[in-house]
Amino acid sequence: MEQTNRPFLAMGLRLLAIACLSTMAMLVKYAVGSGIAFPEVLFWRQFLMAIVLLAWLAARRDLGRLKTRRMPIHARRAVLGTIGLFLNFGAPVLLPLAEATVLGFTTAIFAVILSAAILKEKVGPIRWFAVVLGFAGVVVIAGPSLGDASAFGVAVGLGAGLIVAIISIQIRDLTRTEDSLTIVFWFAAISTPVLALFLPFYAHSHAPWQWGLLLAMGLLGSLVQVLLTAALRFGQVSSVVVMDYSGIVWATLYGWLIWDDLPKLATILGAPLVIAAGAIIAWREHKLHLRAVPASSAAVD
Template sequence: MFALFLRLLATLVLSSLIMVVKLTAQSGVAFPEILFWRQVPTVFLILGWLALRGEVSRLRTKRLPVHARRAVMGMTGMFFTFGAPLLLPLAESTTFGFTTPIFAVILSVLLLKETVGPVRWLAVALGFAGVIVIAQPGTTHIPPLGAAVGLGAGFMVALISIQVRDLGRTEESLSIVFWFAALSSPLLALSLPFVMTHHTPWQWFLLLSGGVLGCVGQILLTAALRYGQVAAVVVMDYSALAWATLYGWLIWDELPPASTWLGAPLIIAAGAVIAWREHLHNKQISPAAASSGE
């Protein structure tokens, strides 16, 4: 129950992060700068916390090149994850993000040469049917670019999870999160001279809030997996749709159309089936640190 609570709280925090990112972009802050400030507080929060405990040595690693590759992939994932809600209503962008387990199945076959049974392939087909219901190709409700970015976010998190699974063999989650932020921040800083402008106090509040929410959300995700297995707690992730719908309604006066309410259960059901099958096979498809795509 404690693990479920932590995962539910993490979902609320990360849903709030997505909302803050969208508000920040609409206030006039450039997207690359938003990503920069999303990462920087994580470096100082983790480093400061470990320094107070005298445990900075926990960040030592012999796999810095692997962390660097993961940072590049993670930045790409952030562009998709945070770009989707800028192009789509919150509820729709959140629902497209639920396709991560579906892409994880496909990637496990292509990259890891794993054997996937008919149940999981049926779940993959069910999930993509939900995507078609929501996107309604040929209509104007969902912009094609927005749908592509939303699906790209799900794909990148699945791809990153495979790399994080490998890093997790030798590195602890806190180290993975730290090095992702520490290595990606300087790269993102290269864009600041071209995009950074004067900010109002409200914009600074939004920027710093995004960084703190991102760090806290990742720590909560990690903590949830210390007390429960992925398949047991992942169901809480789907509560993000409720938070996205609530934020969309309160702030942007947006409510999902009928197609979203019809397609979302198909995608959620597909993810739940895949998670359950992975549980039966004693595998984890979405490590907590993979969520640093948020």
């Protein structure tokens, strides 16, 4: 499948995806706090996502988009994605939203290394500097607060950063031949039966408003996966992942409004570094995009 290098579109899609993902993380944390078991939350998130996508494609008479010749690759992506679900949503459950989000920012560091080593993408000093600058902002934000976090929660958060970087590489490879909805659907369809194995041990009845939470998570999950996959179709992994830093804004807002966790001075001091990193990446990607000549793909920025 043809890929197009449209960096600003890719970063815009990623920003929207992170807003939705942050909202879903908040809903997961709130749902688990309300008494819904964590494995059940993940099951309904994946099950509803598969149903929504299947119904939408059926209504459009477009089920042919789900055909694939790379099912083993989809299965491998689903296995890693399921592990990623436990890590990505486990961190917000175990830690305050801001701390969990900050640990997830290590994805950018892992992604640059993996994209250079596996995808052979040219990542030069400007983008390396931007990633380091962003990580410095993360350190400033995380420094005072991580001392109060549990060691297990921190380990889960760091594991989430690594697994998301690996999955981003996989998706980048899949988008060379597969439709975005194909990738999203098979992830949900394959992971749902695996997560269903936990239901006999954890499932129980819920209040109507709790079912509403689960439905909202399923709908948001569908939208997030489509946006994340589409972003990786139009931009390099090492570039779009930097947009994940915007998640700290949503985490801080939700933490303040729902759990009365007021923004800390460290967040105010570190945020400009994170924003600057994203601006540098956006500027450099725009400059590279303007060099629409064959030699530009081999240039090191």
